[in-house]
Amino acid sequence: MTASPNQANPDLQGGPTTTKKHWIDRLHHVGWTVFHHAQKHTGVGIVCSVAYFDPGNWGVDLQAGSQYGYKLLFIVLLSGLFAAFLQVLACRLGVVTGLDLASHCRLLFYDRPRHKKLWRWGVLYPLYALSEIAVISTDLAELLGSAIALTLLFPALPLWGGVLVTGADVLLILALGNPLHSRPAKVFEWIIAALVLAVLICMAVIIAKINIAWGPAFDGFVPSQEIFSSGALYTSVGILGATVMPHSLFLGSHLATQDRLSKKPLAPVSSLSSKVREQVLTGTASKREHVQYLGRAIWRKLRSFFVVSRAELDVLNARPMSYEHRENHSLEFVRSHLYHGMVDMVSSLLSLAVIINALILILASAVFYYGSGAYGSESPASLYDAHTLIQNTIGPAAALLFALALLASGQSASLVATVAGQSISEGFLNWKVSPVVRRLLTRLLGLIPSMTVAIVVGPNGINFLLVVTQVILSIILPFVIFPLIYLTSSSRIMRVRKTASEHTVISPGVEAHSLPVVTSLDDPEIIQTEDFVDFSSGKFMMSIGWLIWLVILAANVYVLVTL
Structure with missing residues (x-):
């Protein structure tokens, strides 16, 4: 007996209604699949994107917009593309090898077969010193930017007091545990995402209140001769250093090593013995015993913050000292994490970092260069100038949003820089101290010079120092990019x-x-x-990487010679 066409094809049995339901079910399934993957894999890109619109970026973008109008928007776009490419390399390195960039530098240069001390003291330790200088410069910009935002919100607060207040955000990281654990700390990622969203919303509202000639603004994304004019290249290098952040490459490679799909819960750390816990739960313990045991538990917990637990010490001791003593991640892990991580990184940088940077520069151009507050090329605008002029021309609400956006960007970038400093010290030196001590030391390295600058220089020289820190980061950048490109181009390391x-x-x-x-x-x-x-970079990717390296190196050499 021959089957009817409807029996042969069940999708046609109900006619158009069944076909419509079938497509709705498929779209529903695809939507839930995308949401599931985004929930699992989104996070690293947002955390790394924070470094690309920190207060250092604000200072450089305000200077660029107030002096050259929209002309340097091309540099913002080019820097964003450079950052996306390099962060993808860092992501690939972490996913494939299971080690971060700092640890790879230690494996490369610590125990070379010949001239060990020369490689250690001539390459490894100077590279570590440069990386720490990059973290200090970054933290200096973050702390000063956040302190400026606090003084804008609370005019009675001195600048050094703002530095002190914003420096206490490290306590928030201490309460979040260890974001560099083998499993991602989702609370940390959600906090960073909320701060990033706050920056984007504030900037969008401010831009909506300004009359901007969007035609000339979009023309700024096309390269022009203005970039090579007097002083513009120095500012361009500052934009490059403010956008492509060395510490973000270290942190991105470290976060990429995390297993974002494992469903096995982390083993809880118990502060009380089973007997005490049983007495407390059953209510048989007296009030005095309950308070006594609770006090001991709190003390043990606080003490554990500053020592290395046995499990963590085993992990530190298990770190390989050469490539011969380790294996890369499994093929299953790489395939389930690599492409999701790359999409997350590129989409976060291009949709958040580039757009926010461009909005800041467009704001400065419209208000200062083309608007009533035109400063001309002789006087770059500072954060204080921008806040004052926005308040006078647009209104107090827009000025408040400007200060809130600056504070959110500074706090989020400061949190990320502190965690990046922990990753750098762990990877280069294989420190055997607790994460709390590492973060406190990292924060002190940035807090001390920030307090000094705030007290000695004061508000007048802050904007100049913000630009200088970004130029320093740009000069350090080629030394960090070189091992990254080499490592990801090696088939021996990336297999x-x-x-x-x-x-x-x-x-x-x-x-x-x-x-x-x-x-x-x-x-x-x-x-x-x-x-x-x-999984190493092919010839095309490798050529782009070395070309980016040469462009950054040439720009830095030009700036150093002209200075």
Whole structure:
């Protein structure tokens, strides 16, 4: 008996209604799948994007817009593309190898077969020192920017008092545990995401209240000769240093090593013994015993913040000292994390960092260069100037939003910089101290010079110092990019083992050591062929990487010579 067409194709049995329901179900399934993947994998890109619109960016973008109008928007776009490319390399390095960039630098230069001390003291430790200088410069900009925002919100607060208040945000990180754990700290990522969203909303509202000629603004994304005019290249290098942040490359590679799909819960750390916990839960303990035991538990918990636990010490001791003593992530891990991480990184940088930077520069151009507050090319606008003019021309509400956006960007970038400093010190030096101590030391390295600058220089020289810190970051950048491009271009480092059992008989004329095989213990004639999947950068990607490196190096050399 021949089946009818409707029986042969169930989708046609109900006619258009069934077909519509079928497509709705498919769209619903696709939507939930995208949401599930976004929920699991989104986070690293947002955290890394914070570094690209910190208060240092604000200072440089305000200077660029007030002096050159929309002409340097091309540099903002180009820097964003550079940042996206380099962050993707850092993401690939972390996902494939399971090690961050700082740890790779230690493996490369700490225990070389020849001239060990020369490599350590001539390359590794100077590179670590430059990385720490980058963190200090970043933290200096973050702390000063947040302090300025606080003084704008509370005029009676002195600048050094604002630095002190904003420096206390490290306590928030201490309460979040360790964001660099093998599993992501989602609370940390959600806090950063909320601050980023606050910056974007505030800037969008301010831009909506300004009359902007969008035609000339979009023309600014096209390269022009104005970039090479007197002083413009120096500001362009500052934009480049403010956008492509060295510490973000270290942090991005570290966060990419985390397992974002594991459903196994982390083992809770108990502060009370089982007997005490049982007494407390059952209510058999007296009030005095309850308070006494609780006090001991709190003391043990506080003490654990400043010492290395046995489990963490085992992890630190297990860190390899050479590439011969370690294995990369499994092929399954790489395939389930790599492309999600790359999409998250690129989309976050291009949709958040580039747009926010462009809005800041457009704001400065419209208000200062083309508007009633035109300063001309002789007087770059500062954060205080921008706040005052926005308040006078647009209104107090817009000025309040400006200060809130600056504060949100400074606090979020400061949190990220502190965690990045922890990653750098752990990777380069293999420190065996608690994460709390590492974060406190990292914050002090930025807090002391920030307090000094706030007291000695005062508000008048802050904007100049913000630009200088970004130029310093740009000068350090080639030294950080070089090992990143080298590592991701090496097939020896970026390969992942793929093992498949095959019944193969060893030919008598073939030597065992010449075969890429492992002999089976059960049957010497049954072997396992082992090959690798290469995730290193191809010739095209490698060429782009080295071209970016040469562009940054040439720009830095030009600025140093002209200065």
